[in-house]
Amino acid sequence: MPLTRKAYRAAILHSIADPAEVGIEASYEYFEDGLLVIDNGRISAVGHAGDLLPTLPADIEVTHYQDALITPGLIDTHIHLPQTGMVGAYGEQLLDWLNTYTFPCESQFADKAHADEVADIFIKELLRNGTTTALVFGSVHPQSVNAFFEAAEKLDLRMIAGKVMMDRNAPDYLTDTPESGYQENKALIERWHGKGRLHYAVTPRFAPTSTPEQLALAGQLLGEYPDLYIQTHISENKQEIEWVKALFPERNGYLDVYDHYKLLGERSVFAHGVHLCDDECARLAETGSAVAFCPTSNLFLGSGLFNLPMAEKHKLNVGLGTDVGGGTSFSLLQTLNEAYKVMQLQGARLSPFKSLYLATLGGARALRLEDRIGTLHPGTDADFLVLDYNATPLLSYRLKQANNIAETLFVLMTLGDDRTVLQTYAAGQRVHQR
Known part of the structure; x- marks a missing residue:
């Protein structure tokens, strides 16, 4: 059976630890111009596009998304x-x-x-x-x-x-x-x-x-x-x-x-x-x-x-x-919008990176599946999303004012919903296209 290898280029973000345990900075990986490489339904590499592109065969199919963020499913x-x-x-x-x-x-x-x-x-x-x-x-x-x-x-x-x-x-x-x-x-x-x-x-x-x-x-x-x-x-x-x-x-x-x-x-x-x-x-x-x-x-x-x-x-x-x-x-994006408010009502803060953790790696850990899903680590199932920064006029305008990935992420979780999800992939296959 031939190897089905594909690559996806965009901004890429995933949770790698609980911010409550390691602090916010150590809890995630972010590649402003990232590349995700998929082999037969599994992730085989993730990192900076500039580092990974030269290592790939010339004939590999690379899908490049503009104004988009790839995250785990x-x-x-x-x-x-x-x-x-x-x-x-x-x-x-x-x-x-x-x-x-x-x-x-x-x-x-x-x-x-x-x-x-x-x-x-x-x-x-x-x-x-x-x-x-x-x-x-x-x-x-x-x-x-x-x-x-x-x-x-x-x-x-x-x-x-x-x-x-x-x-x-x-x-x-x-x-x-x-x-x-x-x-x-x-x-x-x-x-x-x-x-x-x-x-x-x-x-x-x-x-x-x-x-x-x-x-x-x-x-x-x-x-x-x-x-x-x-x-x-x-x-x-x-x-x-x-x-x-x-x-x-x-x-x-x-x-x-x-x-x-x-x-x-x-x-x-x-x-x-x-x-x-x-x-x-x-x-x-x-x-x-x-x-x-x-x-x-x-x-x-x-x-x-x-x-x-x-x-x-x-x-x-x-x-x-x-x-x-x-x-x-x-929508788990809408659910995180409500989670933020639930914390606010108790005088507590919910950082966007903790929110990302709860919706991805935290859920995977709750299910004892962190070796399979919840991150973009090589070897895990290729379950991932492409989030569209221009999904709605308001989202597009608001994200142009964002100064960093923390602000971008928080706006996606506050203003985002099903329209924000451009594509959904499961085991490397596209299962939703907006």
């Missing part, structure tokens, strides 16, 4: 496939919102044709917004996950998803049982986990909708298969936290419920964590678990403000999540 650590059709649903906080909008919307996924249609729309939206990897909730129906993975596999995307487990405190038409949930998960894991660039996540919706029996079986699945993920929700809303205490009076709080059923670990991702305490952050960090910070959703549903400085203090892995449909945009 963005990573969404929390999003719901079946809620695509109810994004922007009016007027409720979490628990009422689930009953009024979410559960009826998710019931439609009993129909495979509906699941196929939404999976296609959902993946196109992710790629239009520059998201190349996502940790995805399906519905309770196995066909929701089959539809998603079938669509992702065709494009050779690095994606993680799972069927929701929910055997109580939800409408009858949306519940499984501990045993059926276990068997359906097993079948999905056998079919999809580790196939191509796909991974499986055991997905109890949240503690209130699973019985102790079901949570125990979720923990059992993690023990039976290596490298499985688990995703669920935690401490999003104060009413929800009180509900968990009432349902599990024998446990020492919300996190302790998951801890008791052996659901904490290196591939455990807990969405929200708005109301975690210091001890819970310390326990999550100690077990290698991660939190998905979902600022847009937390504001939209009135849930509260995530305490990023507290998470940093405990060296807790944090990724970024859009949480569509609680979140109102598939």
Whole structure:
């Protein structure tokens, strides 16, 4: 098979460390006139165009972008496939919102044709917004996950998803049982986990909708298969936290419920964590678990403000999540716009380089995939974006006033959205062209 080698020339920026740990200057690499070289779906070189161009064969195809920035593909650590059709649903906080909008919307996924249609729309939206990897909730129906993975596999995307487990405190038409949930998960894991660039996540919706029996079986699945993920929700809303205490009076709080059923670990991702305490952050960090910070959703549903400085203090892995449909945009650029404001409201700053980290390498670390995605290091998957400085008239005008890459990056995250993403590449193949 002939080597497929291509090169892309533009300004290039990627995160190489957490600014909270190494300082801002040591946290990124920037090449004002950079070159990215791809061999067979992997990155083989990145650096200054002047250094790399002379080392390449004369016949290599070099795509040169003017007024553009190449970054790693963005990573969404929390999003719901079946809620695509109810994004922007009016007027409720979490628990009422689930009953009024979410559960009826998710019931439609009993129909495979509906699941196929939404999976296609959902993946196109992710790629239009520059998201190349996502940790995805399906519905309770196995066909929701089959539809998603079938669509992702065709494009050779690095994606993680799972069927929701929910055997109580939800409408009858949306519940499984501990045993059926276990068997359906097993079948999905056998079919999809580790196939191509796909991974499986055991997905109890949240503690209130699973019985102790079901949570125990979720923990059992993690023990039976290596490298499985688990995703669920935690401490999003104060009413929800009180509900968990009432349902599990024998446990020492919300996190302790998951801890008791052996659901904490290196591939455990807990969405929200708005109301975690210091001890819970310390326990999550100690077990290698991660939190998905979902600022847009937390504001939209009135849930509260995530305490990023507290998470940093405990060296807790944090990724970024859009949480569509609680979140109102598939765009991680727009999500970072909201994250900045969430920090401002707490008297804290979110630097553009920390934002870049959260949306790329931080997400990859939360998913234990930093050797594959999240940077532009040679040897990693060629998942990357081309961001267009002239995407909108205002963006174009504003960026002409920017004096350095920090300002450019911040403006992209404040004014940018899906229109800013000119092209999206996954495993070296173009999967979106604006």
